[in-house]
Amino acid sequence: MFPTDLLYTPSHEWAKIEGDTATVGITSFAQEQLGDITFVDLPAVGATVTQGKEFGSIESVKAASELYSPVSGEVVEVNADLDGAPELVNQEPFAGGWMIKVKLSAKPEGLLDAAAYEETAKSCH
């Protein structure tokens, strides 16, 4: 069961929208699929991200994959803890493993709710 206060992408990112800011990370399903996370490459504060476009990448012991932004806007904060402890993404994908905070430039369109995302995750198995 995925948290219901978040919105999701089919590519397994989540966004928590609070006013004009969104916190972004990847789902518990995504980190399970990747295995032990070893490195997260994130944009710098001030960078612009676009919904559906790549904003960084994530590496595990056996794979590397791109991160796609669920929202558009300016990066206002980056989770510095992931530098020294990328395993936080495995341990707390929806909390301590968050990646970036974005000041929204537009309302995100077409994101999935928890129930719809659960269907997506199921179909990936």
Place this chain on the structure above:
Amino acid sequence: MPYVPHTPEDTRAMLGAIGAGSVEELFAEIPLALRPKSFDLPGGLSEMATRQRIEDLAARNSNGMVSFLGAGFYDHYVPSAVDALISRGEFYTAYTPYQPEASQGTLQAIFEYQTAVARLMGMECANASVYDGGTALYEAMMMAVRQTKRVKVIVSETVSPIYRILLDTYTRNLKLTLVTVPHAKGGTDFAAMQAALDDATACVVVQNPNFFGCVEDASALFAAAKAKGALAIVSAYPVLQSVLKTPAAMGADIAVAEGQSLGLPLFFGGPYLGVMTSTKPLVRQMPGRIVGRTQDGQGRTGYVLTLQAREQHIRRQKATSNICSNQALCALRSLIHLSLLGEEGLARTARVSMENARYAAKKLTAIKGVELLSDKPFGNEFAITLPRSAQDVCLTLIEKGFVPGFPLGRYYQGMDNALLVCCTEKNSRRDIDILAAWMEDAI
């Protein structure tokens, strides 16, 4: 594992399994225009005829010449034990050590090699090696381009011209700007390089000792590069790093080298060894294989290929580079050589080579009309200007069994009279005396 090429039946079976009617059909994806018209290879020969042909070619080499030729590749003495150890059959494998449980020996050898070259340069990390020093320099430049996301590269003309041609070839179809800063009488023009720095600069590239043999300190340039957000790259001659200020001490981000001088014969141009070292924050940009030391579930030490997510078998088109092989045998050879010489032995090799070069410089500049090109300190190599063409002097002396050096006019305009002379521990004072005498005659 024996090497067994596939029979026509094997080929048919494999094509059948993937549903292709012919090999031609298998490669249908590749447009005809992109395929080589021919490989220009002669037909097959018997073993005897092949041996004869190769021996005929080998006989055309001049052996037993007294050589003062360096220019990036150095004839150092290699202890006999190096050949004896490296010729053990266990080391002759094309097997890629991606399964650590099957290749602890290979992995540990690479790990020890990495440790040795990283220490020599004073750097934090090294990869398992690339093809040669030129490739290493190109890959270093690309590390900087990826890291900074910038496209301008400032290279000193005192970097080996062979490497600069290689960089030019590699980058011709890339969206990069190579800026070459002319040398100043054989020295690196640090002021001009610093002036060329801007916010678009990915890196500065220098060589130490530089191509003309001058020993230089790039610390100030490297600090200026850092202040502009650019990286500092140095191509170094590894033997001399035992006595010179190291790349790390100068503040280099990446230090590369041609590892041939670490126990590899000149081999008529290869195979050689591309040494790559860097600071730790850049390790994710390092191309090729990197071996790490870790522990297994029971706490036992084990060696593994680490940070594999950089590599093409995982990251596909976004890999740091498409180099996935390394010069394992050459790297192991250099490790054996370094281990046998030790820190002190390597430093002694460097010092004796440098003393010989000083003696040669003194003897040669005593000849009327012969002068040192630069007044900068030099290592075991120095450039002199002659009153006539260096190429002609070389040809005259080659007849006497002496190769006096590397004529610089081939790569540097207006330097037809300049000759690059190199000494190693193998050049005796007697040979130097004879060289000076022949040269005086030739001039």
